[in-house]
Amino acid sequence: MLTTLRKLVEEDVVDINAAKLRIFSRINPPQNLLEDETYFVNQDAFEFLVKYADKVAYRSSLQIIGTWSHSHATFLWPWHNDSIAKKNYLEIQEKMSAIDELKDILGETKLTGEDDYFFFQLCNWIALKCGYQGVYPASYDDNVTVYLAVNLEPVDRDDRGRTCVMCMCKEYQTKYFVASSEEFGICSRCIENLMDVVAPDEAAGESLNEVIERKCKSTGNAPAIIPCQLCQTAKPDVEVIAGPYTGICFHCIKLVAGIHQEKSDT
Numbered sequence: 001m002l003t004t005l006r007k008l009v010e011e012d013v014v015d016i017n018a019a020k021l022r023i024f025s026r027i028n029p030p031q032n033l034l035e036d037e038t039y040f041v042n043q044d045a046f047e048f049l050v051k052y053a054d055k056v057a058y059r060s061s062l063q064i065i066g067t068w069s070h071s072h073a074t075f076l077w078p079w080h081n082d083s084i085a086k087k088n089y090l091e092i093q094e095k096m097s098a099i100d101e102l103k104d105i106l107g108e109t110k111l112t113g114e115d116d117y118f119f120f121q122l123c124n125w126i127a128l129k130c131g132y133q134g135v136y137p138a139s140y141d142d143n144v145t146v147y148l149a150v151n152l153e154p155v156d157r158d159d160r161g162r163t164c165v166m167c168m169c170k171e172y173q174t175k176y177f178v179a180s181s182e183e184f185g186i187c188s189r190c191i192e193n194l195m196d197v198v199a200p201d202e203a204a205g206e207s208l209n210e211v212i213e214r215k216c217k218s219t220g221n222a223p224a225i226i227p228c229q230l231c232q233t234a235k236p237d238v239e240v241i242a243g244p245y246t247g248i249c250f251h252c253i254k255l256v257a258g259i260h261q262e263k264s265d266t
């Protein structure tokens, strides 16, 4: 049952990862919040709030797609979960019922056999299909992740600039930043880390540029399941170095290595 969905999710991985990055650029994942970031899930007020230093920066209505229990390794739809009020899933339940590919699994009481990463991807896929910006994986009691379908509307946000696709830091927090779109790019720290990762063995007698050129010509781990979010390619034809949120392909590494070289020379 989940195999068909796994395929659909994989096909849409670039859109799904872009959605994740868009949400995480506004509020980092629970385990990785910046010092001044907090979020509030208010089931009674039917609301999800993002705050930067006590000021509400974004607001969204609250729709719950499902919950993941870390101790039981199971996924539950909200309508099988007594602790979730009906109004917090009614809207999305209606939209989900209209999606053919989901029909077989919406009646299931518990979904097992996949990990939380899969369900996070699946919930993002569902959120996008249902017209939301994406999913925020709110944490409850450290044991349960609540996948919220959100449409984050700015309230009083400071413009924090672009977000690094590798570490989710903001443009203003790093020495320099290589932009890949209006919202995203890669930060100087991640570029430096990448250069360390690809640095040649002294004994091999290769230069950094030679290593990169060689990797650009080899298919490496392609077709990788990790997309490159920097060039927005789902299956880059070259090796991809994985980060916690996305990967970066060697075509892009070649570009940033050039910029890194310029910055180190000046």
Ligand SMILES: [Zn+2]
Pocket: 164, 165, 166, 167, 168, 169, 186, 187, 188, 189, 190, 191
């Ligand atoms: Zn970074």
Ligand SMILES: [Zn+2]
Pocket: 228, 229, 230, 231, 232, 233, 236, 248, 249, 250, 251, 252, 253
């Ligand atoms: Zn790339």
